[in-house]
Amino acid sequence: MKKLMLGNEAFARGLYEAGCTVASSYPGTPSTEITEFTAKYDEIYAEWAPNEKVAVETAIGASIAGARSFSAMKHVGLNVASDPLYTISYSGVNGGLVIAVADDPGMHSSQNEQDSRHHAIASKVMMIEPSNSAECKEFAKTAFELSEKFDTPVIVRLSTRVSHSQSIVELCEREERPLKEYIKNPQKYVMMPAFARPRHIFVEERLKNITEYAETSPLNRIEISENAEFGVIASGAVYEYAKEALGDKASFLKLGTINPMPVKLIQDFAKKYDKIYVIEELDDIIETHCHKIGVNNVIGKEIFGFCGELSQTVISEKILNKKSEYAEFSENVPVRPPVMCAGCPHRGVFYCLSKLKVNVSGDIGCYTLGASAPLSAIDTTICMGASISALHGFNKARGKDAESKTVAVIGDSTFMHSGMTGLVNIAYNSTNSTVIILDNSITGMTGHQQNPTTGKNLKGDPAAAVNLEALCKALGINRVRVVDPYSLAETEKAIKEELAVEEPSVIISRRPCALLKYVKHKPPLKTDSEKCKGCKMCMKLGCPAISMKDGKAVIDHTQCVGCGICQEMCRFDAIL
Amino acid sequence: MDTKSVMIVGVGGQGSLLASRLLGNVLLSQGFDVKVSEVHGMSQRGGSVVTYVKYGEKVYSPIIEKGEADIIISFEELESARWIPYLKKGGHLITSTQKIDPMPVITGAVKYPENITEKIKQAGIDIISVDALSLAEQAGTSKASNVVLMGVLSTKMGFDESVWQNAIEQCVPEKFLELNKKAFALGVQNA
Known part of the structure; x- marks a missing residue:
């Protein structure tokens, strides 16, 4: 049967056909759909791990246990997972171990455009690269064979255009793979110096053998x-x-x-x-x-x-030396950057931070858009979790004065990924830092994935939910409070108070993402053109549903979800 | 045959993914080699989004570059203006008359260009302009303007209408089927 499939969907099909039974990943554009599609096959256990390091280690454990196992991530995710990668290279595998890493040349949805091939070379792990969806499926299957044949993890390198392009795939049947026998073998799996030294010699030998294979491989x-x-x-x-x-x-x-x-x-x-x-x-x-x-x-x-x-x-x-010919539009076309959605719960927090002129140490997620005009609230964005740890460093460098004027903002999923350790550092090495967890009950930017705080697993079944308040307290933060970001007054008050106190604190800004299907919206709001004075206070929110027409604010009913924060801004009760 | 290129452009959240899935299914059923390229992630949050659909005997590159598109379907007027350079000489533009202000216009930094359709016509480009939003609302929901535009497109592609109906049945959940068929028919009528 022929099917039009995304590269990522085809890759998941390859995992299925190859008899893979365990998959653990962390979402990241452009790799996310591989694991989402994998979860649709009942024969494969698939999960979202809290981060890529945990995901790869889970897949490693499953491989050692004898299963064909898998982990997917975006290019920067492999940085997080590089610690286990460089050592499992020495140990090798039992059941085949395949890691998909999706690069993002052109940075469609990433903070850098690093080349993941460097990781394969540095870790001495085999890497292969498909060109289209049909190859995604075939290479996924071949990767397991090569992994078992050469006793190596195999990285399959993807990129945005391979992952997110659909092309035609011929489907095959699944080949069941019974678990391989697990035999205790410390010389292979306990990487302490005495055992690791001979494994390094093995790795160098393995590279020679794979080079030999590459000379005649059908992959070239x-x-x-x-x-x-x-x-x-x-x-x-x-x-x-x-x-x-x-x-x-x-x-x-x-x-x-x-x-x-x-x-x-x-x-x-x-x-x-x-x-x-x-x-x-x-x-x-x-x-x-x-x-x-x-x-x-x-x-x-x-x-x-x-x-x-x-x-x-x-x-x-x-x-x-060919030049393409084309027509141009006769005037400048305004750019259309991505924006926080109408009703986005992050908007209220960023408005307050912007109003209070606070330095904001930012992080990776939808809320990175808080850096854009008109909110322009974010000062820095580096990598997953850096908001909290870098805030601590910033405050250590600039002292008391900075502590009352700086906050970190981080999403619920990113906090679970690698924000917690930074918060421990704030408590342990004591800065009076203020951390705002933007808890929208989902992993937003990558397209709504569950995470350890949401109470559901990848398959949508009920799961243990981390209690963020209890967690922050357990990590050593005594001041933890929850605010509703749809209330600007409450949010502003909380930020002012926590900045003022001389101890570390966490504010949890809690509202589910406005795009979640279960979220019930109020009817769209309207402006009263009689009452509207055209003062543009509501425009300061940067809501895509509000614009000015003939000197008055108007609200686009197709976008507005009735969140009401513009009503709080309006001094003339002109928004109904 | 040469490879044909169709671009679907609009604003993140307007439903271009369903439109490209529909078109991809139609082309697959006609025995073509097909590639559909989408961008997920950040730009879906209200940014300018583009989907490339290419078909023919053998398609290599999944992306479409300036001067290569046979047809551009645009969900929004400003996006029509933005992507005009991608149209091949003699290509067709199908555009919704919907206007959505981008953030630089909302903040007042720049103005939304006036009379976009007229200016595109003056540049000698073949353009079909449709009020897809009103037609979609007529069919039952503003969200169906993507399917209205697919109805308009179908009149330019030369495949039997039943092929499109089958694709809609494959791509749309049962409970929205009637609504989407109505939206599609309104697109065909108003092409």
């Missing part, structure tokens, strides 16, 4: 064109761009094995042409490998650069 493919004047080496989505741009003007070496890469295969291909273009997004991993193995007739980063996404247009411009 040479496509010779009679008309070709030059050769191209590419992988992943870039291969598809290059095929479209260059067609039969080039011969191709499509690389599927990214770490380690073949040697002789590349050397022989490069001998056929005077000029070889190495086309790769982000860093010069393939190009550097070419130079390392004495293939020097390559052109790569000198014309393609290191930043952003490539495309068929970029490739045909750079190689064929």
Whole structure:
């Protein structure tokens, strides 16, 4: 049966067909749907872990126990999971262990565009890279075979355009994999120095063996064109761009094995042409490998650069000197950046912070949008959890004065991911810091995933729910209070009071995400044009449902969910 | 045949994912190689969103670049203006007349351009302008303007209407089926 599938959905299908039985992940664009689709197969146990490190360690445990196991994450998630990765590389696997990592060239939804291939090289773990949905499914299956054959975790590298493009996939049956026998084997699984030293020797040997495999692997493919004047080496989505741009003007070496890469295969291909273009997004991993193995007739980063996404247009411009023709709109088109939704519970908190002119140490989630105009409330955003730990450092550096003017903001899911340890540090090493947990009862930005605070698991079944108030107290914070961000007065009062006290405190701003299906909305609000004085107080909220028409505020009834914070802002009772 | 390219553009939350799923299903049922590329995550929060749909004998790149689209379907007027450069010479633009102010307009930093449709026409571009929002409300909900626009698109694609009906049945939950079929029919009538 043929089906149009997202790369991520096809990958989940590959896990199913390969007989995978355990999957543990943390959501992150563009990887999230792999695990969501995996959860639809009853044959696979799938879960959201609190973070990527826990997820990978769970998959490692399942692999050691003899199951084909899996974990998915976005590129920066692999940083969090890199600690177990670098050591499980030494131990290897029992049941196959596959990790999917999705890079985001062009930063559609990320804070950086790091290249995850570096992690594969540094951890000496095998990495392969598919180009489209059909390959996502096939590579997922092959990854398990290779993992068991070479006793290695296998990373499958994806990217936004592979994960989030749909293409045609041929479905196959599932092959059941009974658990492999578990045998206690400390020399393999207890990585203390005496046992780890021989495993490092094994790892170096394994790299040689996989290189040997890569020379003839079906994951790599040479496509010779009679008309070709030059050769191209590419992988992943870039291969598809290059095929479209260059067609039969080039011969191709499509690389599927990214770490380690073949040697002789590349050397022989490069001998056929005077000029070889190495086309790769982000860093010069393939190009550097070419130079390392004495293939020097390559052109790569000198014309393609290191930043952003490539495309068929970029490739045909750079190689064929083609310019595209197109019409332009006759005037400047205003940009349309993403915004907090109408009724977003974060808006009230950011309005108060902006009004009080507080320094805000931000974090990763929908609420990063609090940095945008007109709220412009956020000072810093670094990585998951950094809001709290960096606030502590900021306050240590600037002392008492700063403590009464700075807060950290972090979502419920991000707090569970890696905010807790920062809060422990605030309590333990004592700064009078104020932390605001924006508890909207869901993981929002990635599209509504459950997390340990929501009381539901990945499958939507009831689960133990972390009590944030009790948790913060247990971590050493005595002042913990809850506010409703739809009440601006209550929220502002709480922030002022907690900034003033000379001890660490946590404010939990609690309201479910306005997009959650179970949230009941009030009818849309209207403005009374007689009463509206056009003072624009309501516009300070940056609500996408409110705009000015002919000097008066108007509310878009298709967007407004009746949250009412604009009513609190209006001094003329003009919003009804 | 050459690869054909269709772009669906709009504002995050307007339902472009359902529209692209519908179109993808139609094309798959006609035996084409198909690729549909979407962006998830941050831009879905009220930002400018775009979905690429490509079909033909063999499709490689899933994305559409400037000067490559045969048809652009736009859910919002400003987005029509934004994505015009992606239209191929002789391509068609189908646009909803809905206007949604982006944040820089809301904050007063810039103005929403006036008479967008007229200006696009003056640039010599073939444009079908439809009040998809009103038609969707007529069908039962403002949320169905995506399916109204698919109805308009269907008149440009040359496939049998039953093919579209099948795709709607596959992509839409039972309880919203009648509503969406009505929205689609209104799109066809108003093309």
